Amino acid sequence: MSNTIDFEQQDKEYIANTYGRFNVCFEKGKGSLLWDVNGKEYIDLGSGIGVTAFGVDDDEWTEAVTKQSHALNHISNLYYSLPQIELAKQLCAKTGMKKVFFSNSGAESNECAIKAARKYSHDKYGEGRHVIVTLVNSFHGRTITTLSATGQDVFHQHFFPFTEGFIHTPANDIDAALKALDNPAVCAIMMEPIQGEGGVMPLDKEFVQAVTKYAHEHDQLVLIDEVQTGNGRTGSLYAYQQFGIEPDVVSTAKGLAGGLPMGATLFNEKMQYVLNAGAHATTFGGNPICAAAGNTIINRLTPEFLDSVKAKGDYVKATLAGKPGILGVSGMGLMLGIETTVDPKAVITKCLEKGVVCLSAKNKVRLLPALNIPQDQLEKAIAIVAEAIEELAAK
Secondary structure, three states: OHHHHHHHHHHHHHOOOOOOOOOOOEEEEEEOEEEEOOOOEEEEOOHHHHOOOOOEOOHHHHHHHHHHHHHOOOOOOOOOOHHHHHHHHHHHHHHOOOEEEEEOOHHHHHHHHHHHHHHHHHHHHOOOOOEEEEEEOOOOOOOHHHHHHOEOHHHOOOOOOOOOOEEEEOOOOHHHHHHHHOOOOEEEEEEOOEEOOOOOEEOOHHHHHHHHHHHHHOOOEEEEEEOOOOOOOOOOOOHHHHOOOOOOEEEEOHHHHEOEOOEEEEEOOOOOOOOOOOOOOOOOOOOHHHHHHHHHHHOOOOHHHHHHHHHHHHHHHHHHOOOOOEEEEEEEOOEEEEEEOOOHHHHHHHHHHOOEEOEEEOOEEEEOOOOOOOHHHHHHHHHHHHHHHHHHHOO
């Protein structure tokens, strides 16, 4: 492990120590296979925390990015850009939304959603109607405002004062949510269809529909955070499409550009003109290379392909059900959380030793493989995960 140790020392010397890294330094990959600096092979069930939607060194993605980098790498949003227009057109056509604002990350896409909601309310009702309801255990980003929106006290430390105007209500408690919304200061409610960083906890369909109905009856906006759940991850283009609702604003990022930094905030008909010229902006958002990459992702998320994502998720759930040390598997599609009797960090370490990359979320082992992971590699990796959990549980 001399190469890895050397990289570890240099990392600690030159990079801000904000991450608790595992003792692996990856060098290259292809599809759902990764190799570290020592040549060891791994099956990737993490996809860079749900980012490399079609795996590493995906041929279609690489060709589009390379071609665009030779044509135009950046031009700024002072001018029109064909890849950006095409991606926005695809997103609107596949969702029924009317406008898209491109940014660079999930936190930025959520920040845009929050700003748009408050501007809509201020434009229509004036001051004093700016509060946004979010859910306990939610996670919306690491800027000061998106940390404020996040419904976890552990994140409300150190960086005082936080942005005011957020209240948190328990997920899946309809009565509590309606009570929170019954407030003249509330302009919107913000929800993740599945609380990803909060432990891969799907919301109840009944809850989502009830709060959406109430909000729309009172001209309160429904903001859906699809940063992690979006772009095919749950077996539909966006997870909200499986909940039978029509949101006003949808934010997304992670897998959108398949490995390049890109976020997007989608607006429905009511919201499409709220952010007018000068109200919001970004230098890098909608960058031509990122947009070209995004087009290769979105245009492959056909109904047939999305069905295969659901089928792979069903396979994982069925395979792991009742295995030693496994209490249950939550999630949708290929966004899955394994609740175990052992420490998830220990499972991750054991899996790395056995050549499988996975993640954690709260008390669960989290799986976010590439959407097109080959079935044989998925089966091999899931068998290794189950074996690792069983070995740890037997100690």
